[in-house]
Amino acid sequence: MYRKAVSPSKLSVLAAWRIVPLLVAKPTIAVDYLTQANEANRPAGYDPSRNAAPHYEKLFSQFVPPPQALLEARSLWPADLGPDDYKALEEWAPLNEPVLPALAQGAQCPYWWCKMESSTDAMSGIEIPHTEKLRGCALGLLLLARLRAHRGDLGGATQLIADVHMMGVHRGEGGTLLEQLTGTAICKLASDALLAVLERCEIDKAPLERTLLALTERMGRIRVPRFSEVERLYGLDCIQRLFTDDGKGDGRLIPGRLYTTKKDRLPFLTSPISYLEAVRICLTHPGRRETARLSETYFAFAQELARRTPWELHAQGTSYEERLQEVLEGNYYLQDGLAAIGPCIRTGWRSKVTGDATLTVLAVFLYKAREGRLPGSLQQLVDAGPLERCPMDPYSGGPLVYRVTPDGFTLYSVGEDFVDSGGSPCDWSDEAGGDQVFWPVPKTKDTGEEPRSMHEREAEDGDDDASGEQE
Secondary structure, X not given: OOOOOOOHHHHHHHHHHHHHHHHHOOOOOOXXXXXXXHHHHOOOOXXXXXXXXXXXXXXXXXXXXXXXXXXXXXXXXXXXXXHHHHHXXXXXXXXXXXXXXXXXXXXXXXXXXXXXXXXXXXXXXXXXXXXXXXXXXXXXXXXXXXXXXXXXXXXXXXXXXXXXXXXXXXXXXXXXXXXXXXXXXXXHHHHHHHHHHHHHOXXXXXXXXXXXXXXXHHHOOOOOOOOOHHHHHHHHHHHHHHEOOOOOOOOOEOHHHHOOOOOXXXXXXXXXXXXXXXXXXXXXXXXXXXXXXXXXXXXXXXXXXXXXXXXXXXXXXXXXXXXXXXXXXXXXXXXXXXXXXXXXXXXXXXXXXXHHHHHHHHHHHHHHHHHOOOOOOHHHHHHHOOOOOOOEOOOOOOEOEEEEEOOEEEEEEOOOOOOOOOOOEOOOOOOOOOEEEEEOOOOOOOOOOOOOOHHHHHHHHHXXXXXXXXX
């Protein structure tokens, strides 16, 4: 059958009929998802008197940060500092003794809840309070804990480390992924400090038992990523701000909202595009209803996927990123905006194995303090009581590797290359492979440089600043 050709002028009209409305379209902000998120994130049976927030706010407002040079040397044990650095540490430490009760009071509270506020009324503009202060304060407090241990106050040192760890747990229970990741980072700093104290000092049974009990009770509270109602509402709020609303639950992706530059950047988009490219994408992009439905499906799938260990996915020849991208195939907005979820899941498993390993090292030392010898196996720790269960390695499908050695013992995970390298240590980000060794504590890689005093480092920093200004 003969079909009459459409003239170029009619094609132009048809193209304009589709494109022009998109070029001038604006979103309809009909739902206050931020208010809903605050209600959803409020702890059940919320009681202001049981909220850690005022105690931590007092801590942050009164805490005196250590000199930058001390922070740069924070991985060193106090006895290994130069004379100038050690003197600076001794002069700084007493300044923060008055604020420690606020930390202890906050650590005793069941939750740390703050009302989420946005600078733009959008959930993408949520500002998490105290994020920078939290990290700086934690680093300083753990520096103080090392000094206490060095001076022989091992009970005070381990209690201070446990309180900082609880502050990390509190933050990790927040509704946003940023809070969760920040919390796990603080817990990791506390674990590192505890292992440093165990490496340098002989701790009695009482503080070992107290610290192991405290950390065991809270380890189950650390779940990252936890796709809470806040994250679901975050997704819906972003959709209502990037799509038109036809009044029937559907709409089109708006080029003017998708288009980004370095100056005006939507926080969930990982790669900038041109305006022309934005128009092209929006013309064929799935609609608002389909995108919202896919977003809900994605987070339900991600929650389930996050329970599967890295070893399980490796055995199937796939990864978190590959499985998640399969769900989002064909939806540019969600593919680009949710690209970081896979790495978040991997960070969560790193955090879990680090927490389990820290408990295991504590249990080994407690067993030795009780029995006068090292346990022969991890199962022996479980049978004797210090551990509730055998710590599993999510990168091997079996338990963490534990061996008694002539110098003590070793404990490690085979790491993200899934290969047992016999305890050869590496960093998580080390592409060369190796094992994630928790004990003995891996030494910092030798840079070939002589240790420098605080004044030498400050002088070097001053030279760097001057050269930068000159350029």
